[in-house]
Amino acid sequence: xxxxxxxxxxxxxxxxxxxxxxxxxxxxxxxxxxxxxxxxxxxxxxxxxxxxxxxxxxxxxxxxxxxxxxxxxxxxxxxxxxxxxxxxxxxxxxxxxxxxxxxxxxxxxxxxxxxxxxxxxxxxxxxxxxxxxxxxxxxxxxxxxxxxxxxxxxxxxxxxxxxxxxxxxxxxxxxxxxxxxxxxxxxxxxxxxxxxxxxxxxxxxxxxxxxxxxxxxxxxxxxxxxxxxxxxxxxxxxxxxxxxxxxxxxxxxxxxxxxxxxxxxxxxxxxxxxxxxxxxxxxxxxxxxxxxxxxxxxxxxxxxxxxxxxxxxxxxxxxxxxxxxxxxxxxxxxxxxxxxxxxxxxxxxxxxxxxxxxxxxx
Amino acid sequence: xxxxxxxxxxxxxxxxxxxxxxxxxxxxxxxxxxxxxxxxxxxxxxxxxxxxxxxxxxxxxxxxxxxxxxxxxxxxxxxxxxxxxxxxxxxxxxxxxxxxxxxxxxxxxxxxxxxxxxxxxxxxxxxxxxxxxxxxxxxxxxxxxxxxxxxxxxxxxxxxxxxxxxxxxxxxxxxxxxxxxxxxxxxxxxxxxxxxxxxxxxxxxxxxxxxxxxxxxxxxxxxxxxxxxxxxxxxxxxxxxxxxxxxxxxxxxxxxxxxxxxxxxxxxxxxxxxxxxxxxxxxxxxxxxxxxxxxxxxxxxxxxxxxxxxxxxxxxxxxxxxxxxxxxxxxxxxxxxxxxxxxxxxxxxxxxxxxxxxxxxxx
Numbered sequence: 161x162x163x164x165x166x167x168x169x170x171x172x173x174x175x176x177x178x179x180x181x182x183x184x185x186x187x188x189x190x191x192x193x194x195x196x197x198x199x200x201x202x203x204x205x206x207x208x209x210x211x212x213x214x215x216x217x218x219x220x221x222x223x224x225x226x227x228x229x230x231x232x233x234x235x236x237x238x239x240x241x242x243x244x245x246x247x248x249x250x251x252x253x254x255x256x257x258x259x260x261x262x263x264x265x266x267x268x269x270x271x272x273x274x275x276x277x278x279x280x281x282x283x284x285x286x287x288x289x290x291x292x293x294x295x296x297x298x299x300x301x302x303x304x305x306x307x308x309x310x311x312x313x314x315x316x317x318x319x320x321x322x323x324x325x326x327x328x329x330x331x332x333x334x335x336x337x338x339x340x341x342x343x344x345x346x347x348x349x350x351x352x353x354x355x356x357x358x359x360x361x362x363x364x365x366x367x368x369x370x371x372x373x374x375x376x377x378x379x380x381x382x383x384x385x386x387x388x389x390x391x392x393x394x395x396x397x398x399x400x401x402x403x404x405x406x407x408x409x410x411x412x413x414x415x416x417x418x419x420x421x422x423x424x425x426x427x428x429x430x431x432x433x434x435x436x437x438x439x440x441x442x443x444x445x446x447x448x449x450x451x452x453x454x455x456x457x458x459x460x461x462x463x464x465x466x467x468x469x470x471x472x473x474x475x476x477x478x479x480x481x482x483x484x485x486x487x488x489x490x491x492x493x494x495x496x497x498x499x500x501x502x503x504x505x506x507x508x509x510x511x512x513x514x515x516x517x518x519x520x521x522x
Numbered sequence: 523x524x525x526x527x528x529x530x531x532x533x534x535x536x537x538x539x540x541x542x543x544x545x546x547x548x549x550x551x552x553x554x555x556x557x558x559x560x561x562x563x564x565x566x567x568x569x570x571x572x573x574x575x576x577x578x579x580x581x582x583x584x585x586x587x588x589x590x591x592x593x594x595x596x597x598x599x600x601x602x603x604x605x606x607x608x609x610x611x612x613x614x615x616x617x618x619x620x621x622x623x624x625x626x627x628x629x630x631x632x633x634x635x636x637x638x639x640x641x642x643x644x645x646x647x648x649x650x651x652x653x654x655x656x657x658x659x660x661x662x663x664x665x666x667x668x669x670x671x672x673x674x675x676x677x678x679x680x681x682x683x684x685x686x687x688x689x690x691x692x693x694x695x696x697x698x699x700x701x702x703x704x705x706x707x708x709x710x711x712x713x714x715x716x717x718x719x720x721x722x723x724x725x726x727x728x729x730x731x732x733x734x735x736x737x738x739x740x741x742x743x744x745x746x747x748x749x750x751x752x753x754x755x756x757x758x759x760x761x762x763x764x765x766x767x768x769x770x771x772x773x774x775x776x777x778x779x780x781x782x783x784x785x786x787x788x789x790x791x792x793x794x795x796x797x798x799x800x801x802x803x804x805x806x807x808x809x810x811x812x813x814x815x816x817x818x819x820x821x822x823x824x825x826x827x828x829x830x831x832x833x834x835x836x837x838x839x840x841x842x843x844x845x846x847x848x849x850x851x852x853x854x855x856x857x858x859x860x861x862x863x864x865x866x867x868x869x870x871x872x873x874x875x876x877x878x879x880x881x882x883x884x885x
Contacts, residue, residue: 209719210715214715238776238779239776241776241778241779242776242777242778242779245778245781246673246777246778248665249665249668249669249673250669250673251665252661252662252664252665252666252669253665253666253669255662256662256663256665256666256745256748256752259705259745260689260745260748260749262700262704262705263692263696263697263700263745266700266703266704267696267700270703316594317594317597318594320590320591320593320594320595321591321594321595321597321598323591323594324591324592324594324595325595327591328588328591328592329592329595334595336599337595337596337598337599339871339875340598340599340602341598342867342871342874343602343864343867343868343871344598344601344602345867346799346802346806346863346864346866346867346870347605347806347860347863348802348805348806348807348808348834348859348860348863349806349808350806350808350834350837350838350856350859351605351609351806351856351859351860351863352605354609354837354852354853354856355604355605355608355609357849357853358608358609358611358612358853359604359608362612362849363608386601386605389598389601390598393598417583417584418584419583419584419586419587419588420583422587423587440691443691444691446693447691447692447693447694447695447696448693449693449694449695449808449809450808450809450834450837450838453809453838453841454837454841475693475695475809478695478696478699479695479698479809479812479813479838482695482698482699482702482813490703493699494699494703497693497695497696497699500693500695500696501692501693501696504691504692504693505688505691505692508687508688508691509688512684512687
């Protein structure tokens with residue numbers, strides 16, 4: 161960089177050996193890795209401070225240091241930094257994959273134990289600590305009903321709210337709504353559960369129930385609605401914004417009033433994206449435990465009426481079984497967890513595939 | 523409603539405000555379409571014979587639909603206000619009945635005849651576990667995001683990115699169960715090792731038992747928020763203009779220098795926002811921590827001894843045997859949690875609104 165033109169004119173530089181900069185040979189990195197592992201094994205077992213895990217961890221650190229030093233000598237500082245950071249970034253990936261693979265593996269291996277027909281046909285009613293059977297039928301019914309009701313509440317409300325923000329709202333008020341929708345995405349699920357507990361279970365439900373507060377699946381649906389609403393508003397909003405303006409203007413030019421344009425032109429165009437957002441919201445709501453724990457009651461019997469008496473849900477079932485002292489409870493918990501994850505993942509994958517086919521999305 | 527924008531007589535013809543259209547929502551061009559029913563001046567004195575056009579109807583479908591959407595929009599504000607109001611309404615009687623200082627008392631026994639409960643230890647535990655989780659998760663998540671966006675082969679990166687998105691959807695109760703049943707034993711071994719060799723550091727001191735500790739909770743939390751932060755920051759990194767990256771490479775930058783000078787600065791607001799969203803998740807996380815922490819009431823920086831508690835985990839654990847005052851006390855603690863997350867979220871949103879390059883779709 162600092163060679164000057166004058167020096168070039170007076171004395172041409174010696175021909176370099178090669179135009180390429182010097183590089184570490186291909187076998188340098190594996191060799192350093194082996195040396196680092198060997199050194200760390202000697203250190204760890206020599207001093208007796210740990211086992212094989214420590215050998216690997218210390219070896220990785222030594223490898224990074226050794227790689228940096230070797231590259232620094234041969235290739236220069238910048239290249240050494242590049243190599244070290246690249247190695248670090250690759251190692252974070254490995255580091256994160258380990259626990260996540262462990263989660264998936266445990267889920268499948270432990271969940272398979274009780275994955276039988278009985279599990280999906282029975283409830284936990286009259287199942288004592290010594291009974292090996294018992295199932296999650298009541299919980300599956302609860303999850304489906306609660307999430308279904310929550311979807312029925314939030315989809316119209318959320319889509320209308322998004323239409324207001326995108327099509328009608330202007331000025332401070334629309335901005336405020338938008339901002340608070342964003343803020344609402346961050347409300348912890350347990351707070352929404354407490355809200356419904358304070359509002360519906362303790363204050364409103366006694367009116368229908370002879371003055372006694374009553375847990376119900378509907379209360380859980382309300383709590384889930386609070387969680388689903390902002391997700392649906394945000395995704396619908398993004399989709400409505402992606403609808404090309406010429407479509408709207410074409411409709412206006414034909415004399416179609418605005419509300420009809422929105423309902424007949426804008427919404428159908430954005431529909432696949434909206435459905436994707438709704439499915440993602442449903443998937444998130446189906447996995448929520450905390451609000452259901454507070455307001456649904458978590459009964460052990462099959463209760464198909466969401467408006468009366470306590471109901472359970474799959475995620476709550478997992479939590480209840482996890483806290484159960486019976487030796488058969490963990491197997492039930494893991495199978496229910498596997499069912500729950502399967503449900504959530506099917507919804508999510510379907511939503512993402514739908515999004516991929518959507519012509520509007522980026 | 524007072525927010526209905528003032529319509530000037532020239533609104534129907536486009537008016538002067540067309541030049542500001544970027545401040546308007548996407549449907550802004552529709553002013554013209556709204557105009558036929560709402561802006562006819564009754565006098566009809568304008569140029570162009572407006573009197574021939576249909577007069578505005580007071581209760582047309584346009585107004586009805588508009589009112590409907592406005593009501594839906596207002597519902598969001600009503601819900602947020604209602605959350606605050608109802609929580610306060612139920613919390614106040616319990617706080618009145620509290621015989622100790624709510625902010626400083628370390629303990630939670632609101633069900634006795636002389637209720638005693640304090641938020642101090644719980645709030646401390648919440649902040650400590652979330653901060654630790656973020657400290658662990660953010661560097662790793664950024665590393666994975668960079669790997670997926672700039673190191674991995676494109677096909678592999680897309681496939682793994684899809685997988686990360688899926689992991690973000692796994693319910694927290696599953697992570698909690700895994701943390702308690704599987705992950706706690708390696709963490710216990712690690713804690714014992716830390717205690718043996720680094721016991722002189724107060725963080726790793728104590729006489730045990732180890733395992734169900736703040737460290738386990740924070741690690742499980744970190745693993746939970748990892749996919750969220752990764753997926754958001756990967757999206758931002760992918761949005762870096764190719765021109766910037768190629769310019770850096772053309773100037774002779776190594777790949778890391780390109781990342782440092784082009785990608786990371788471009789993605790900074792997005793990274794901050796992703797961190798804040800992850801923090802929001804971690805603060806409000808209930809079940810995973812209720813299953814992994816060893817529920818104690820006390821302020822301690824010891825990371826490896828059984829103990830630790832958070833506001834949300836305490837609500838899940840104590841709700842079962844709570845009486846009237848107990849419920850009120852839990853609602854009061856939920857109110858504090860609500861306030862903390864609200865502050866975090868508003869800060870995050872303010873950062874995002876300041877720099878709009880970052881569009882998040884997942885959360």
